[in-house]
Amino acid sequence: MMNIDIIAGTRPNFIKIAPIIDAIVFYKEKGELINFRLIHTGQHYDKNMSDSFFLQLGIPAPDVNLGAGGGTQAEQTAAIMIGYERLLNEKENPNICLVVGDVTSTMACALVAKKANIKVVHVEAGIRSGDWTMPEEINRIVTDSITDYFFTTSETANLHLLNQGIKKDKIYFVGNTMIDTLVKFKSSFLQPEFWNTLKLTTSNYLLLTIHRPANVDDKDKMRDYLDAIILNSTIPIIFPVHPRTAKVIESIGIKNERLFLTTPLSYLEFNFLTQHAKAVLTDSGGITEETTVMGVPCITLRDNTERPETVEIGTNELIGTDPKSIKPALEKLFANEWKKGQIPELWDGKTAKRIVNHLIDIMSA
Numbered sequence: 333m334m335n336i337d338i339i340a341g342t343r344p345n346f347i348k349i350a351p352i353i354d355a356i357v358f359y360k361e362k363g364e365l366i367n368f369r370l371i372h373t374g375q376h377y378d379k380n381m382s383d384s385f386f387l388q389l390g391i392p393a394p395d396v397n398l399g400a401g402g403g404t405q406a407e408q409t410a411a412i413m414i415g416y417e418r419l420l421n422e423k424e425n426p427n428i429c430l431v432v433g434d435v436t437s438t439m440a441c442a443l444v445a446k447k448a449n450i451k452v453v454h455v456e457a458g459i460r461s462g463d464w465t466m467p468e469e470i471n472r473i474v475t476d477s478i479t480d481y482f483f484t485t486s487e488t489a490n491l492h493l494l495n496q497g498i499k500k501d502k503i504y505f506v507g508n509t510m511i512d513t514l515v516k517f518k519s520s521f522l523q524p525e526f527w528n529t530l531k532l533t534t535s536n537y538l539l540l541t542i543h544r545p546a547n548v549d550d551k552d553k554m555r556d557y558l559d560a561i562i563l564n565s566t567i568p569i570i571f572p573v574h575p576r577t578a579k580v581i582e583s584i585g586i587k588n589e590r591l592f593l594t595t596p597l598s599y600l601e602f603n604f605l606t607q608h609a610k611a612v613l614t615d616s617g618g619i620t621e622e623t624t625v626m627g628v629p630c631i632t633l634r635d636n637t638e639r640p641e642t643v644e645i646g647t648n649e650l651i652g653t654d655p656k657s658i659k660p661a662l663e664k665l666f667a668n669e670w671k672k673g674q675i676p677e678l679w680d681g682k683t684a685k686r687i688v689n690h691l692i693d694i695m696s697a
């Protein structure tokens with residue numbers, strides 16, 4: 333029997349594990365000896381950062397919640413590691429610990445599992461920004477240094493792993509599970525309630541998300557960003573605010589009739605807004621993948637990306653972190669000169685089945 337611990341802690345994790353669970357259930361019903369236990373680390377804990385994702389994406393209730401949310405990076409890492417280690421000591425160990433993405437929960441559980449001699453499977457392995465100031469880059473490198481089986485979203489990720497000395501037969505280029513979820517739920521996207529009150533129409537508003545410490549922890553920079561976006565856009569700007577960003581926004585106290593702030597949105601509402609936006613401005617990585625697949629222009633407020641295919645193949649452009657670069661980007665957008673993209677290889681909605689298929693082969697070898 334293959335017993336898999338599936339680890340999830342944050343919003344993007346929930347989106348990535350949903351199709352993997354579906355695929356496990358699919359193969360189990362076909363008679364494969366495969367089982368899973370869902371471990372929520374508790375890194376994201378607010379209703380709209382966590383519960384709404386479980387509900388909308390049909391993810392089963394976690395078997396265990398480690399309740400390790402809040403605190404500094406080190407406090408969070410420690411709380412997750414202690415919680416997961418205790419759990420492993422209490423019950424029979426799984427054969428596999430499957431982690432996704434690059435968040436604190438990913439790295440913390442991979443470390444605990446590896447030390448308990450459990451095989452570590454990393455979904456979305458091998459992506460690199462080269463930017464060591466991002467906690468996610470450290471999480472990626474640490475996780476990949478102790479991973480046994482690597483599932484990747486691109487050939488570039490494969491190359492990074494090969495250059496790191498990973499053997500070719502441990503690397504599986506399978507595509508993108510975040511896109512599996514997008515493909516599955518595209519026909520169910522939900523128009524948010526404020527769509528009508530704000531009189532929004534397709535391609536007639538901008539969607540803004542910004543949450544990275546480098547962008548939001550500096551009050552002046554945050555104010556300059558918002559000023560530049562408001563000044564250079566004649567259409568409404570919808571801004572769902574992450575809890576971390578909310579504190580800064582409150583202290584800036586910015587108000588404008590074109591700027592609409594809201595709490596973090598559910599998956600189906602957020603992606604409805606992405607699908608219909610004139611463009612998305614963001615410092616997220618995952619959103620650049622979703623805009624690429626939906627063919628929506630994406631303006632990324634970062635100097636680098638671990639997802640170069642969204643720039644080379646998709647609709648994404650990196651404009652850096654100087655608020656001055658917002659003006660030319662919006663001018664290009666409003667002149668309708670933004671590039672049209674294509675969908676990267678294997679981002680086809682079938683990635684999770686490929687992963688589980690490979691795991692069955694690996695474990696029966």
Ligand code: UD1
Nearest residue numbers: 342343344375376377378381402403435436467468575576
């Ligand atoms: C984390 C990930 C980031 C990912 C993002 C997605 C790490 C290092 N970063 O960043 O890669 O893009 O999730 O959203 O793992 N908070 C709440 N309620 C919540 C969740 C968080 O109030 O439900 C607060 C936390 O207590 C903390 C702050 O928001 O003060 C930041 O949360 P944290 O989980 O540390 O990192 P994110 O910025 O969410």
